[in-house]
Amino acid sequence: MNLALTVLEITAPVFLLAMAGFIWVKLGFEYRTQFVTRLAMTLAVPCLIFTALMKSELDKGALSAFMLAALAGHAVLAGAGEIACRMAHLDRRTYLAPFIFGNTGNLGIPLSMFAFGEAGLGYAIVMLAVSAILSFTYGIYLVAGRSAGSKVIREPMVWATLLGGLFLWQDWETPRFLTNALELTGQMAVPLMLITLGTAVARLTPGKTGTAIAFSLVKFLISAAAGWALAFAFGLDPTASGVLILQFATPVAVTAYLLAEKFEADSSAVAGLVVVSTLMSAALLPLLLSRLL
Template sequence: MFAELFAVMAPVIAGATLGFTWIRRGLDYPVAFVTKLVFNIGTPALVLASLSGADIDASSFGRTMLATALVLISMGALAFVLAKLLRRDWRVLLAPTMYPNTGNMGLPVVLYAFGESGFAFGITVMVTVSLFQFTLGTMLASRGNPLKSLVKTPTVYAIVISMALLLTDTELPLWLDNSVDLISGFTVPLMLITLGVSLASIQVKNLRSGIGFSLLRIPLAALTAWGIGTWLALPPAALAILVLQMSMPVAVFNYLFAQKAQREPAYVASLVFCSTLLSLIYLPILLAILM
């Protein structure tokens, strides 16, 4: 069992360590460019490549999206409770409580833990979280129009196309399938390297509060995901992946949104950093239960 768990975590640790070491050595890494590349090209290609040929029926896909949305809404409500317990502004804790790192860290873990068959569910959860984060998150971080942000998100169109293919039981033309599969290949490695780069760039000042928040959020997220997934009768693999994905550490993008809105970015940085470090301890335990 230990060898299997290590095989799952090793690629994640290796990729993040590579990015972390790269920055610590003073080498240049164009975070803005890579982020745009991953979210505008890599992620849509990954969604198409994973969902279009996935062995997942439309009902399971829809219920997984619904379950993810309900978990996010529930965690948003719990953010007000955590804000009172930790004596923080709810607007500071809302995003870190709602949005786990289902992309940079979640997808690689799901891929190596559950293989290609489970990866489609991991993509479904990640996509739903991204839609919430880049609409509601953008709205809270600025006065921008969330619908405008949604329309400009290529991943949305990839989801629509994938759902149409699932509902009609249609496959992509071979030339397009091969092209999308090739392009999507750079997405997960770049996500991991960028995660390491982001962690190396974050200045952490309050470790105690970051650890305290993580110890509260992680079990709440896991139990909420399990309860809602069971209620919606998700397939066993989808339920396990929903619990795993929603238990991921705080997403790095929460720090970027906090900086943009000027809502205690240093504190949010501590939440990202501490929860990511703690994940190296609790994720193997969670995987041992779920796998």
């Protein structure tokens, strides 16, 4: 009973905020997704990343091991996704990137923070950075046949990660007044990301629902198993292991739909993956958390 209540306390705020965004759109209220997303990804999330890394008390060796495990996990999922697409005769341009990249930002960061505290947030941010860099390079290559690596260096989130890592490594800190301002700005990130996730799901029109259900379940099982195996292989501590497994098990990110739409893959099918996997995660992620806590 206590475990069930703990899992509910962790997951309920996340899905309630996403539901708020969903209902907001369904009621016909205006929500300027492009503006809010730009505000979050250009200002709020970079501030959250920088302050979380700068103030992190995590062991530097543990963070390095976690980053290597995150990189290895994406490689494992890329291989597993290739096999799954061939066995199921699915178009790899449409399905491979959604199989590899989960929603490590909108869902992964809040869940990791609520489940594992400040330490969980630090690890989750490392995962987000790894996933974002790979998405802008290998992910775009999968969908478009070409890389957009130059886009990475223009992302404030990437620079915030590098700068935060430098401050962490050198044990530097910004002046207190600046730290307070950055932290206050970063506090916008989590609610903005969750509400925007809800609005995005509300606006998507699912396609190929049967395939999306099977895909989402297979992705969840393989991703969680890969996270578990790599956490053991890299000797991660319980908090790092929990975040790694949880982040890999997150549903398909909305950015996968945006890439499919932009580069003319089957965006309707990817929309189905985003909607179905996100809805399924409301049941699957609490079950997974009950095993991790």
